[in-house]
Amino acid sequence: MLTWPAPQIPQLPGRGGPVRVRDTSSGRLVVAAPGQDAGLYVCGITPYDATHMGHAATYVHFDVLVRAWKDAGHRVRYASNVTDVDDPLLERAAATGVDWRDLAQEQTALYAQDMAALGVVPPDVYVGAVESVPTVVAAVEHLLAVGAAYRVPTPDALDDGLGDVYADLSVDPDFGAVAGLDAAAMISLARERGGDPDRVGKRSPLDPLLWRRERVGEPAWDGASLGRGRPGWHIECAVIARDGLGLPFDVQGGGSDLVFPHHEMSTSHARLLDAGHGAATHVHTGMVAYEGAKMSKSLGNLVLVSALRAQGVDPMAIRLAILAHRYRDDWEWTQDGQAQAEQRLATWRAALSGNGGRDAAPVIATVREALADDLDTPRALAVVDDWADRTLAAAAQGGDPTWAPGAPGLVARTVDALLGVRL
Ligand code: ZN
Numbered sequence: 279m280l281t282w283p284a285p286q287i288p289q290l291p292g293r294g295g296p297v298r299v300r301d302t303s304s305g306r307l308v309v310a311a312p313g314q315d316a317g318l319y320v321c322g323i324t325p326y327d328a329t330h331m332g333h334a335a336t337y338v339h340f341d342v343l344v345r346a347w348k349d350a351g352h353r354v355r356y357a358s359n360v361t362d363v364d365d366p367l368l369e370r371a372a373a374t375g376v377d378w379r380d381l382a383q384e385q386t387a388l389y390a391q392d393m394a395a396l397g398v399v400p401p402d403v404y405v406g407a408v409e410s411v412p413t414v415v416a417a418v419e420h421l422l423a424v425g426a427a428y429r430v431p432t433p434d435a436l437d438d439g440l441g442d443v444y445a446d447l448s449v450d451p452d453f454g455a456v457a458g459l460d461a462a463a464m465i466s467l468a469r470e471r472g473g474d475p476d477r478v479g480k481r482s483p484l485d486p487l488l489w490r491r492e493r494v495g496e497p498a499w500d501g502a503s504l505g506r507g508r509p510g511w512h513i514e515c516a517v518i519a520r521d522g523l524g525l526p527f528d529v530q531g532g533g534s535d536l537v538f539p540h541h542e543m544s545t546s547h548a549r550l551l552d553a554g555h556g557a558a559t560h561v562h563t564g565m566v567a568y569e570g571a572k573m574s575k576s577l578g579n580l581v582l583v584s585a586l587r588a589q590g591v592d593p594m595a596i597r598l599a600i601l602a603h604r605y606r607d608d609w610e611w612t613q614d615g616q617a618q619a620e621q622r623l624a625t626w627r628a629a630l631s632g633n634g635g636r637d638a639a640p641v642i643a644t645v646r647e648a649l650a651d652d653l654d655t656p657r658a659l660a661v662v663d664d665w666a667d668r669t670l671a672a673a674a675q676g677g678d679p680t681w682a683p684g685a686p687g688l689v690a691r692t693v694d695a696l697l698g699v700r701l
Pocket of ligand 1: 540
């Protein structure tokens with residue numbers, strides 16, 4: 279798929295240190311990319327309800343990881359997908375009376391516009407589920423061949439005996455290591471989040487769908503020996519990550535509602551496709567609520583980036599409102615939070631519009647230190663706040679003996695390069 283235009287990232291003097299993040303599986307802080315190359319896979323959108331604040335927060339926070347990695351001298355390779363065919367998309371299209379392709383195309387375009395406005399560095403590898411069908415088919419054929427998958431008869435008259443294909447989780451001794459949940463919790467979450475634990479004919483309730491045979495009224499593609507159908511969601515991400523980054527790769531990321539079953543399953547698939555390798559570290563962003571509840575179309579409490587932009591809200595203020603929260607915390611979008619971000623942006627712009635300011639070197643060093651410490655963006659913002667406040671106070675007095683003529687330019691480049699906030 280085509281990405282959006284990449285923002286220019288200014289060069290800064292010196293270099294950031296190794297970036298630590300919290301690994302969901304172990305709960306420990308780990309150096310996210312121990313080598314020179316840094317590989318990141320962040321699960322993309324299913325293109326409906328794009329781009330609500332929960333999506334935006336995830337992609338903005340992982341964008342800060344990409345920027346911190348680049349600043350630390352890594353060669354970054356970032357891969358993502360768009361799940362442009364899946365049950366929720368088809369259900370939404372049917373419910374609203376639009377063609378699923380039109381819905382996917384329109385929402386994917388809106389997402390790209392929102393990401394460009396928010397200054398998110400686009401992925402190097404950006405693949406749609408539809409585009410991934412031939413490689414998914416080959417991967418599922420491989421899993422069948424090695425005994426890691428099996429066929430389940432479909433009740434539909436279109437079936438010619440091949441059936442749907444499911445992964446056999448019993449062949450993966452490490453299954454469950456990502457989320458660390460007990461069986462009852464896993465079954466409950468699978469039922470809630472798109473799994474089918476009650477499907478008749480499966481060997482185990484948690485076994486996930488790899489290939490769904492064509493059903494009446496559903497889109498389908500050539501599946502070679504699998505028969506016409508479409509990919510399951512987890513195998514789609516496993517294959518796109520493998521092909522885009524190679525296995526193992528450094529970080530698999532997404533919202534915390536993806537830990538189980540999505541990341542547990544896609545990591546298991548990746549392990550079975552490549553002799554024991556998946557993502558080394560799992561990193562998850564918190565959920566964003568609005569008016570007291572997690573954002574969802576059914577509750578009617580979605581805050582869309584495009585709607586805020588249409589109201590004239592500066593995308594950089596949206597970015598600052600997101601970065602005011604630690605990536606892994608749950609938080610709520612509020613009018614107050616938006617107003618504080620707009621005020622912060624105005625203060626920073628005022629401080630940076632002068633021709634001198636407080637020394638910028640400590641700002642660069644401390645912002646780098648904050649981001650290297652588990653992407654502590656609230657602390658990074660506070661460092662810039664402090665510089666801006668002291669610069670404005672000194673400017674009101676006509677400057678002072680520690681005034682540095684080039685400081686505003688250097689702080690602006692720091693904020694742009696590391697936080698993605700263009701001033
Ligand atoms: Zn995914």
